[in-house]
Amino acid sequence: MSPAPATALSQPKVVTGDYGYVLEDVPHLTDYIPDLPTYPNPLQDNPAYAVVKQYFVDMDDTISQKIVVHVNSPRGTHFRRAGPRQKVYFKSDDVHACIVTCGGLCPGLNTVIREIVCSLHDMYGVTRIVGIEGGYKGFYSRNTIPLTPKVANGIHKRGGTIIGTSRGGYDNKKIVNSIEDRGINQVYIIGGDGTQKGASAIYEEVRRRGLKVAVIGIPKTIDNDIPVIDKSFGFDTAVEEAQRAINAAHVEAESNENCIGLVKLMGRNSGFIAMYATLASRDVDCCLIPESPFYLEGPGGLFEYIEKRIKENGHMVIVVAEGAGQELVAESLRATNNKDASGNKLLDDIGLWLSQKIKGHFKNRTDMEINLKYIDPTYMIRAVPSNASDNVYSTLLAQSAVHGAMAGYTGCTVGPVHGRECYIPFYRITEMQNKVVITDRMWARMLSSTNQPSFLSTKDIIESIMDEAPPTQLLDDQVAENGLVNKETTVC
Ligand SMILES: Nc1ncnc2c1ncn2[C@@H]1O[C@H](COP(=O)(O)OP(=O)(O)O)[C@@H](O)[C@H]1O
Ligand SMILES: O=P(O)(O)OC[C@H]1O[C@](O)(COP(=O)(O)O)[C@@H](O)[C@@H]1O
Numbered sequence: 233m234s235p236a237p238a239t240a241l242s243q244p245k246v247v248t249g250d251y252g253y254v255l256e257d258v259p260h261l262t263d264y265i266p267d268l269p270t271y272p273n274p275l276q277d278n279p280a281y282a283v284v285k286q287y288f289v290d291m292d293d294t295i296s297q298k299i300v301v302h303v304n305s306p307r308g309t310h311f312r313r314a315g316p317r318q319k320v321y322f323k324s325d326d327v328h329a330c331i332v333t334c335g336g337l338c339p340g341l342n343t344v345i346r347e348i349v350c351s352l353h354d355m356y357g358v359t360r361i362v363g364i365e366g367g368y369k370g371f372y373s374r375n376t377i378p379l380t381p382k383v384a385n386g387i388h389k390r391g392g393t394i395i396g397t398s399r400g401g402y403d404n405k406k407i408v409n410s411i412e413d414r415g416i417n418q419v420y421i422i423g424g425d426g427t428q429k430g431a432s433a434i435y436e437e438v439r440r441r442g443l444k445v446a447v448i449g450i451p452k453t454i455d456n457d458i459p460v461i462d463k464s465f466g467f468d469t470a471v472e473e474a475q476r477a478i479n480a481a482h483v484e485a486e487s488n489e490n491c492i493g494l495v496k497l498m499g500r501n502s503g504f505i506a507m508y509a510t511l512a513s514r515d516v517d518c519c520l521i522p523e524s525p526f527y528l529e530g531p532g533g534l535f536e537y538i539e540k541r542i543k544e545n546g547h548m549v550i551v552v553a554e555g556a557g558q559e560l561v562a563e564s565l566r567a568t569n570n571k572d573a574s575g576n577k578l579l580d581d582i583g584l585w586l587s588q589k590i591k592g593h594f595k596n597r598t599d600m601e602i603n604l605k606y607i608d609p610t611y612m613i614r615a616v617p618s619n620a621s622d623n624v625y626s627t628l629l630a631q632s633a634v635h636g637a638m639a640g641y642t643g644c645t646v647g648p649v650h651g652r653e654c655y656i657p658f659y660r661i662t663e664m665q666n667k668v669v670i671t672d673r674m675w676a677r678m679l680s681s682t683n684q685p686s687f688l689s690t691k692d693i694i695e696s697i698m699d700e701a702p703p704t705q706l707l708d709d710q711v712a713e714n715g716l717v718n719k720e721t722t723v724c
């Protein structure tokens with residue numbers, strides 16, 4: 233069968249219905265290869281699933297992005313519900329699947345790999361599954377790693393990724409050539425915002441060439457900077473692991489006179505780890521994140537607050553996200569514009585800089601000698617194995633990805649929206665970053681738990697509200713009654 237000619241770039245598939253219902257649907261292989269044969273889903277004969285009353289997902293099931301509604305609210309945006317379908321578009325023997333992990337580590341990568349392998353093998357009888365070694369560049373520069381349930385057995389108890397990862401090395405044409413040459417027809421791409429952009433471009437090229445290849449993204453972000461989904465796998469584990477550093481900082485601070493425990497946590501552009509770790513700990517007196525500007529000197533500044541807390545308590549704990557206060561560091565050091573292999577800006581070390589500034593400020597104060605203990609657990613919070621809850625989360629995610637590919641869906645990321653797994657078109661994942669909204673309730677809860685100043689002027693608040701405008705379109709569920717965009721943080 234000759235493939236239908238594909239247009240330059242695929243267009244969003246948007247379906248509208250009554251009362252403002254909008255379905256942001258995902259591509260399907262039949263969009264560009266018509267008349268593909270279908271097969272009964274082998275799961276219908278699987279003893280574990282055969283007894284479930286309604287195991288297969290109804291074709292009309294969609295998940296609402298809007299969870300808080302008023303009596304007359306339009307129904308708003310919906311996503312296609314993930315899960316097994318009655319009919320599949322691949323014969324088990326014909327499937328040749330590959331898995332790749334890209335970007336920084338995240339707890340749970342091995343769990344997702346294991347669960348993709350086991351779901352393909354145990355549910356769909358697929359035997360040809362390979363790992364692409366060392367991220368995107370492995371497609372064209374390395375041999376593949378055969379993956380079987382035996383190889384994947386127990387890997388979820390280890391941190392990292394057994395197939396390796398990397399930044400940079402993305403070459404769209406070479407990657408799709410490799411997919412085509414190896415006869416791969418299901419591609420599972422696990423990675424963060426950069427990876428999903430790459431995955432989207434791989435899907436477009438696959439479609440342009442008319443290949444019967446399902447491309448499914450699985451969102452991985454320790455920073456929790458991917459929009460739409462509730463949160464990423466590994467995020468809970470990272471927040472839990474961060475408690476160990478905060479506890480150590482608190483013990484040091486409490487035991488030494490006038491002592492400040494300073495902890496730096498990951499969070500390049502989004503301060504979710506710092507915010508949640510602070511809320512969970514309750515020992516933190518100040519949390520600094522990239523989304524909330526702060527200043528050191530003068531009334532309402534950080535130094536004034538430190539002095540107040542030390543006088544009141546004799547100690548304090550500060551948590552700073554790595555991306556916080558970058559503009560302050562750039563002002564006092566010679567600004568650099570170095571980037572990593574993927575093009576992400578390399579950050580200046582806010583933790584060391586802040587330690588020096590605080591020490592420098594109190595150095596000449598004979599009435600208040602301070603002691604500062606700096607803890608930088610950066611890689612320790614992401615190199616650990618995932619906790620039990622992230623393992624369950626990763627299992628659902630991987631199974632949903634496999635069901636989607638088998639059902640012929642492609643060009644999408646899988647992830648939970650209000651606790652239900654969905655297929656989300658790539659463009660919704662890549663168009664913006666998820667950030668802590670400092671005019672939102674969660675940040676207010678955090679502020680009230682630490683009692684820190686907000687460091688904000690009215691101008692900052694207005695700017696922060698304006699920054700929330702989605703770059704491409706105003707979605708009705710993001711427009712509050714006062715006309716301002718008021719996107720809730722997606723982690724609840
Ligand atoms: N805009 C992009 N288009 C295509 N590939 C990209 C893009 N941004 C990043 N990548 C590739 O995705 C991979 C991971 O990106 P990176 O930003 O390092 O991590 P993450 O996916 O975790 O955000 C790298 O191999 C990088 O080259
Ligand atoms: O030193 P590396 O490996 O580049 O990783 C550091 C970066 O990785 C992260 O943990 C996550 O980044 P990605 O999601 O882009 O992989 C950032 O918080 C951090 O800045």
Ligand SMILES: [Mg+2]
Pocket residue numbers: 335424425426
């Ligand atoms: Mg990233």
